[in-house]
Amino acid sequence: MFKLPKNKCIRKTILNVVSVYLTTTILLVLALSYMYLSNQEKHIISLQQEKVDIQSQQIINELELLDDNIVEEVAFYPRLNNIGSAIYDIDKNLIFSTFNEELSSINQKQFFKDNFIYYVYKVEPYYLGAAYLVIQKEKTYEFNNELTKIATIVISIILFLILTSFLLVKILIKPLSDNLNLLDKFIKDTTHELITPTSTILNNIEVLDLNKVDEKNLKKINRIKIGATTISNIHKDLSFLLLNNRQKSENKNLNISDILNQRVEYFKILANNRNIDFKVNIQDNIYTTIDSHRAERLFDNLISNAIKFSTKKGTIFIFLSTSSNHENIKFSIEDEGIGMKNSELDKIFTRYKKLNDNISGFGIGYDIINSIIKEYDIDIKITSSENTGTKVTLIW
Template sequence: MGDPSTKTGKLEKLMELNDELENYFNNTIIPQLFVDADMVLRKFTPAAMKHFKLSADDVGRHIDEVSNNIRFPTIVENISEVIESSQDLEKEIQTTDKVWYQMNILPYIIKKENRTNGVIITFIDINDRIQILKGYEKLNRNYENIIHSISHDIKGPLSNIEGLISILRETPKSEEDNRQIIDMLSESVVNLRRTVEELVDIENDTAFAKEPERVNFENVIEDAKLALRDKIAETQAKVSTQIREAEVSFSRKNVRSIVYNLLSNALKYRNPAGEPAITITTEKAGEYILLRVRDNGVGIAEDKQQAIFNRYTRLHDNVEGTGIGLFIVKGMVEDMGGRIEVESRVGEGTTFTVYFR
């Protein structure tokens, strides 16, 4: 028989360790769960009780029975994976209430037997960090929008200016003709200046788009038509409008870029067999305001209709462009809770529908 005093000492040591563990569990501010190898919830911290609305009655229940409280569907599979492998598991999760956590599942190993007898699960609230990261991701996209728009939206006004200067240089004109050309040149310069000022005017805000404002569709469409005047004249395109919804609450510079991109594409991808006919319409549809740009151009094959929204996608090498325009448009719309859809038939034309929320 062993020494009774030794056994008493070991028991006291175990009780002391248990008290320390209990004290830790009761005072830590981190949500933690202790689940044994039979998937039974054995203990949890007060923070876990608060976060996941657990109660004393949940102790002794199978984790599958309380997983709805934790609101993370694969937790049982993840616990099994850690118990089987005895390896830590760390992942970022989002619960159904949209809060982000860093979840660490650590194996509880009995050293003498060299086996895992359960897991300790820790949840660290990283929602603020995730939101900041998302903010920076959006900021990067916004600055990408700026770069794209500066290189894309000013091409039209610059082309107009170059064309008008070329006309002035070519052959002598009457004083009235020269005055008219100079007036048009001045108008193009004003339009170019306004475009550049809007694109670079981020004031003290780090975001590309200002807070939504009331944007008049007719004004923005006229701006786009003016910027693309040379291309419209060159192709003899007929651009008509049906404005049933006059305004939208959005960033003005983004609406202008959206209209410009869609109108520019309709002109680029025209059907060589006939004159381009482009119709721009707006209307209210439930909670959305719809902008449609319909053309009678070459159309898009069905299996390519989603690919056109990917970065650098170009379906026709003989048409100028970077293949980033629709990618940018999609990002602009989706960042504000909307979406963009396309319907098209090869040889008949294409309709883009933007859903502004």
């Protein structure tokens, strides 16, 4: 059975191509079927016409016989199997009918009404006063048969088209899909390979006795720590992005004030390196139900973005508090950086979209933020102006 690839982009492309292909071909098949059916309908009617011509003549002959013997008390109107008939006078008033349907007009030689075809014949002389003979015949089962046949063929063609379209798209998209899978595998392997060395570097720096290190070497160790922290952060983001779909959230009632304080502390070394100052206003002991790993990714990405886009010697304002009625939690982070245009704000959540090529990164930060705020139904508001800074506010 055909399985859609896991990659969202490929899946979307396949579905788009298939839907366009199927819509156009199905419309074409339906148009052809309609044309064929109309043609068949005409053919069936003409075939029926020949039979009905004979039957109408039979009725007219019987009417003639009745008219010759009209002195009898009762004239029994001729009735034929499988058809209904009616006679009308010259002013088109009904004289007698064997069917119940009322006809408002008999001006056409042939017409459809409900499930019947009506054939109108002129009668002369006017036997029993009849100037018109109307024959009623069911739309026949030949036509229904034809309809069933066409419906079966159309459904089969549509099923065949669905199947072939998916196979075709799969064949066409295979090279692209293979390359993307390869890239995915490469990123996964690289990410995995980064865990051990990064952790080793960071752990060893932590246990170093910095009192015994001279100032020159302390600066070097600091740079190593900054580099390792950056790699660790990238590693965590990539892991989250790659494993997000497979890892189930372990939600717990967590003290996010503590988590945010820890994350601010973690990023201080990066901020200090660029002479960026943190102005922090975090209310103590704010609790909410969230997965600790996801809370960490959310704050890390917002803080690291603020650092990346800040100008040197700038200030980053971080604020966390509950609303006066304790129903909502409000978090905001504001930088004094390069800011963004309004047009750029619309594209901010697109994965791999880098708004500024001069700043390092993969363009995945806001994609991660977006997936987390969606999961926890958190409202986000981003205000930004060029060369002034950006403020991101979260409310949940």
